[in-house]
Amino acid sequence: MDINKIGHHISSHYNVELEDIRNSVLKMGGIVERQIELAALSFTSNDMEMAEQVIQQDDYVNRLEKQIDQACTEILAKRQPAAFDLRLLLSVIRTINDLERIGDEATKIAEMAIHLSDTEGKTRSEEYYEIQHLAELVMKMLRGALDAFARLNVESAVSITAQDAMVDREYGSIIRQMVARMMEDPRNVRRTLDVLWTARALERIGDHACNICEHVIYMVKGEDVRHMSREELERKIQG
């Protein structure tokens, strides 16, 4: 797919509108990426200022979703796009919804960090390295998904969805450890649940990054690949 396909319209204003929308998505993506980074860091390093920053950003992310949505709807009404342009706009509408939900998950993690800090004070234990690792995995996925969106790169979108299996494995391993810890000592239950919810939020972020990859594939190929198995997906893309 040639990235220059965008901006082929006779109306130069239309070209600018589409380009603006793509740039806004990438901007929103960058903010959400930073939210995950800060949320994970606030969790592992017990930095409450960071946690507050994440929570405050949530409003801004919500507003961005509404603004971009509105811009897409206006173009749909005014320009009546078809083919690639229509798919671009529909993909953007879906992508920003996933980004907004990622922002929600980051906010939950920050809230969990604050809750943990209230209940256990300033100590942080080793299990948080695993949370940090999971956070790095899903941040890498999101970065890749946004990059695939920017470059209209189907191949890398497909390869990112493959990384979700690794996230699921890491998540499963954290859950097993947390269950063992709760069974060892009931006093661990409350704080371990916070770790567990955090792991869950990160796993969900990985799912949303996969969704964004599926939107990229739809935009470029016109193929709705949701709910496909890996094999089906690869067959579709090569075919």
Added chain:
Amino acid sequence: MDINKIGHHISSHYNVELEDIRNSVLKMGGIVERQIELAALSFTSNDMEMAEQVIQQDDYVNRLEKQIDQACTEILAKRQPAAFDLRLLLSVIRTINDLERIGDEATKIAEMAIHLSDTEGKTRSEEYYEIQHLAELVMKMLRGALDAFARLNVESAVSITAQDAMVDREYGSIIRQMVARMMEDPRNVRRTLDVLWTARALERIGDHACNICEHVIYMVKGEDVRHMSREELERKIQG
């Protein structure tokens, strides 16, 4: 809002297309409603046949989402709708996404029921009445949301979103009980976590029902009310 607003087109075929899409959404909604009902029942009554039925339906629900999505995209490309029709199609695209996610949550509940049945055999305890109650609350919300969608009824859409606070309260109370139970006896941890994930899935279903109400409000009023406080929402709707 007059429900007869749909079907005002000179092209009778266009009218039929829009009506078909609305009916498909309601059909999909009915299936998903039944999925929640069966999932909750399989959980509380330990009926594994029911649980399997819910899991099997998931594929069908996914397919329905894709089909309706495709139909919406075709109309967008072919008819180039504006105003109410455009909002109708965008609301449908969002609504079926929420329905699909509700189907996913119902499937998770059914899987949890199977997992519980494997680990604890045929006994079911009292805590499940609370799960049943929470399930009834969110089913009522979803039914109301679909009804508001069918009748384009903004007032009832607004009143359903208000019910979410009750769901959150019930959910919070279940979580507190479960934490206490795990702390009482570590042998409870594994199965109590299943109850906890189930409560979480039901709470998420309530959120999706609220989302559908917001889509209805957008469709009828052209007002994007996501992330609004209750007061703002009521002001917007009355205004």
